[in-house]
Amino acid sequence: MLEIDALRKRYGDTVALDTVSFAVRPGEMFGFVGANGAGKTTTMRIAMGVLAADAGQVRWRGDAVSFQVRRRFGYMPEERGLYPKMRVGEQLVYFARLHGLSRSGALRAAEEWAERLGVAGRRDDAVERLSLGNQQRVQLAAALVHDPEVLILDEPFSGLDPVGVDALAVVLADRCRQGVPVIFSSHQLDLVERLCDSVGIINHGRMVATGTVDELRDRDGRRELRVVVGDAAPGWAADLPGVRVRTGAGAEVVLELDESGDDQKVLQMAMRAGRVEHFSWRRPTLAELFREAVTV
């Protein structure tokens, strides 16, 4: 298990991280979300050892992470960086070797990852001659080329076209199946919701929510019904006790029920109003949960 335990970091008077803690199990994909400047990158840089925390610890398999252990992690920094004038293939071999692969192992891995991420044809080109999207693919290959035990990726999906997004999603899911814990940050919340087993929401340097998406929904406590009634008069649900109309346009309405609200009464009323085409509890999206978490 990769444990981030009570990290604190302060820059002058600004508190960047305030007791940030969460854990990622082997084979788990962890989506790290938060507004710009919330502390995602700082947390990931500390986990990778390129930034020192004021307090707190990062543990892998129960032990504090040492430099030698960290060399077996894979990292994609928020600020993308490769040698612009170095060839793609040589660059991947170089990073593989820096992370401890033998010469032949590095050659094989560089070839394999260039192939898997669709840049095999550009192996002999300098990185600066590639499009931004392809540079991003090379960057990912550099993070993956040494078959890392842990993956920490800062905004890996930004800058990728839909094909690239799908390719990366497949690769990450595959890594997870191999038992690798994957942490990635993203602003694309629908993507996080689709891919991640669990999610951490950070706001102003504090973790405001962690858990599986389902857990966060249950914890949310909001009760909303989505009802579609054909041929109904507008405002049919307006006078029900304990029910508030959140949105209502045409046939579809979203109703919020408090403790006294009764879903069965709503259904009866709806059937009286017209032809019920759809009636279900509505689960909040991650985007809604996020917005709620960071505006509190």
Place this chain on the structure above:
Amino acid sequence: MTAVTGVTGESGTGRAPGAAGGMVWLVARREVTSRIRERAFLVSTGITLLIVLAVVLVPRLVGSGHASFRVALAGTGRNPIGPALAAAGRPAGVGVHTRTYPDAAAARAAVRTGDADAALLNGDTVVSDGDLDGDLAAVLDRAHQAVATRQRLRDRGISPTAVAQALDVPPLRQVTLAGDADHSARRGVALVGVIILFGQLIGYGNWVAFGVVEEKSSRVVELLLAAVRPWQLLAGKILGIGALALGQLVLISGVGLAAAVGGGSVRLSLVTLGIVGQVFAWFVLGYAFYSSAYAAAASRVSRQEELNNVTGPMTLVLMVSYFIAIYAAQHPTGVLARVASLVPPFSAMTMPTRTAVGRADGWQVGLAIGLMVVATVLLVRLSGRIYANTILRTGARVRLSEALRAREPAVT
């Protein structure tokens, strides 16, 4: 230069090069293999070779033009002075070509039109256009005296053979206080050595600085430092670029020395090879010193454009060193030469100059090397610290006081 932050003993991970030395080797190898293909490196090697060949060969080509004169002869006394002129010029390496003109007016005309450097009339009058060249005047004078002396001795009834024997005096044997007669050649080697040393130190120091900022501005350094320690990255970069610089130095000195020996301006001897060896040794010390200073300075900025602002002091010290060394080659026993050849980092260029012209004792060389080694070790440690503290800080230039502050505690 590997003792920057101290290597902690870490157990291997079962994968190949986990050892600190292996990481430094990997970084150094990348520096060599990627830079040796760069056009800038090939062009600079070519240009430096051309400069060295020009410095070695051109004075000789120009000099041989000066050491040959044409003399117009007219009137009486033409026959004995021709061979005498050639004989008088030989020991000084001055060639004299004579040509006979029908009369004095024709000889004067030859001087006026530049067909001859001087005219000798009736064996006792020299005509020149403006000042007579000093070398030529000496040769003419010597030939004139020899012919006149021979004639007067013969007039007294002494046989031509006896006259020839009496006048056959071997030229003066030259002994210089520096211990051998190669003084000017050694000074030449010293000057060329200083020029090359200066070029290599300033050129490759800037390369190191450029390489450091390149990694910072392209942000690749964050990815690198997830796998290697700052001191490993710095040591690998300095060693890799240093290997290139040393290789280039060996090539340049080899070609330069071969040209000088082939052209006859330098004799290949143990002394000459000793001077070249010392230049190499001082290059290694000077490079270790300056390259780490350049690296530390460069790590404070994030953009190529700001590089000049922080590397200025190093460049200034190098320039001052260079001028002191040039001066020391002319005045090797002066106070400036004696002091500067001991004080680091000026000693890196001044001491090889002093030894080249044969004006330094063994203990002085030893002391200078010892002081330079101490200064270099101290500077490398300091630079390693500045580098480790600033290499991941992007944005505005990091103040020196901040860069020197104690390292942030490592994450446990």
